[in-house]
Amino acid sequence: MIIYLETRAKNYTLTQDILRQFPQSEVIEMQHYKNLFDKTIGDYPLAPCLILAEQSPIPILETPPKYGFPGRSFFFKPSINCIFDCSYCYLKGTFKNSFPVIFVNYEVMQEQIDQKIGLLRTEGYEGQITFYASNYSDVLAIDHWTHFNQSFFPFFEKQEHVLLETRTKSANISSLLQYAKEHPVPKNIEIAFSLSPQSITTLYEKGTASLSQKLKAIQTLLTLGYRVGLRFLPLLPVENYQERYAELMQQIKAQIDITKISSIFIAPLIYNTSDYLALQKKSDLPFLSFLHQQEQGLMKMQQKYYDIFEALFTNAFPDHQILRDYQ
Numbered sequence: 549m550i551i552y553l554e555t556r557a558k559n560y561t562l563t564q565d566i567l568r569q570f571p572q573s574e575v576i577e578m579q580h581y582k583n584l585f586d587k588t589i590g591d592y593p594l595a596p597c598l599i600l601a602e603q604s605p606i607p608i609l610e611t612p613p614k615y616g617f618p619g620r621s622f623f624f625k626p627s628i629n630c631i632f633d634c635s636y637c638y639l640k641g642t643f644k645n646s647f648p649v650i651f652v653n654y655e656v657m658q659e660q661i662d663q664k665i666g667l668l669r670t671e672g673y674e675g676q677i678t679f680y681a682s683n684y685s686d687v688l689a690i691d692h693w694t695h696f697n698q699s700f701f702p703f704f705e706k707q708e709h710v711l712l713e714t715r716t717k718s719a720n721i722s723s724l725l726q727y728a729k730e731h732p733v734p735k736n737i738e739i740a741f742s743l744s745p746q747s748i749t750t751l752y753e754k755g756t757a758s759l760s761q762k763l764k765a766i767q768t769l770l771t772l773g774y775r776v777g778l779r780f781l782p783l784l785p786v787e788n789y790q791e792r793y794a795e796l797m798q799q800i801k802a803q804i805d806i807t808k809i810s811s812i813f814i815a816p817l818i819y820n821t822s823d824y825l826a827l828q829k830k831s832d833l834p835f836l837s838f839l840h841q842q843e844q845g846l847m848k849m850q851q852k853y854y855d856i857f858e859a860l861f862t863n864a865f866p867d868h869q870i871l872r873d874y875q
């Protein structure tokens with residue numbers, strides 16, 4: 549393992565902690581993480597690596613319209629790139645290479661989020677404010693390195709009418725179990741598990757937890773009182789998709805207490821046009837042909853498939869509102 553260490557990130561406690569976790573790694577100091585991260589490296593095999601950097605400025609980006617929970621919502625990026633390798637992942641189009649970057653200046657990120665909340669409240673906005681942490685990496689999957697939960701949960705628990713969603717395809721809940729031993733179970737945090745039929749996970753979601761591992765993790769968290777959501781995204785209309793998704797829903801109902809699930813969202817495969825074109829060059833995915841150019845230059849699954857999926861989920865989970873992302 550090579551750790552590329554930005555000079556200005558050296559003295560952070562989190563940096564030192566991560567370095568201690570990889571005592572055998574080679575550490576290469578660099579001026580700015582973008583000197584490596586922002587470069588096209590080519591396809592030759594590289595040693596596993598991690599980049600530790602300071603984020604400055606800190607982007608707190610408003611979500612596109614119709615994204616996620618009602619109210620005002622924002623993305624922030626405690627880390628970028630993912631340890632998993634989903635074939636359809638838009639990050640492959642967004643970033644020039646796949647090196648994982650961990651930003652170590654959590655306190656400043658929290659100050660920025662605090663300021664954003666303060667500004668909205670000062671402007672008179674009283675509704676829910678949602679922050680999404682996992683749109684540029686799978687935060688939970690690497691939490692044993694980054695201690696994101698340990699730092700951000702207490703911060704968000706102090707806020708009112710504010711929700712943090714972390715979304716995952718992992719079953720790495722050890723830090724959540726530990727957190728629940730030391731603190732009251734957080735109420736302002738929704739752990740959202742992204743689920744697909746196992747056959748789709750096997751084909752297109754390399755490295756992610758199996759369906760049964762995720763369902764077991766979900767049930768454990770529900771038993772502890774965590775707020776847990778289910779996300780079915782991206783919906784993939786592959787061959788026999790109706791049967792595959794019907795089987796998935798049966799497995800869910802058999803293995804978790806669905807009545808305790810906080811929210812269910814479905815979402816299509818969606819790209820902006822440049823990410824779509826970049827991904828098309830890198831891979832030959834059969835379902836890319838199901839996408840159509842729609843409003844605002846977005847490439848999205850055709851509406852007819854969305855309607856079929858929505859009917860499937862509504863029939864399977866009649867006591868839940870099936871919420872559509874981007875719709």
Ligand code: SF4
Binds near residue numbers: 631717
């Ligand atoms: S888990 Fe999410 S972020 Fe990670 S590779 Fe898959 S789609 Fe991308």
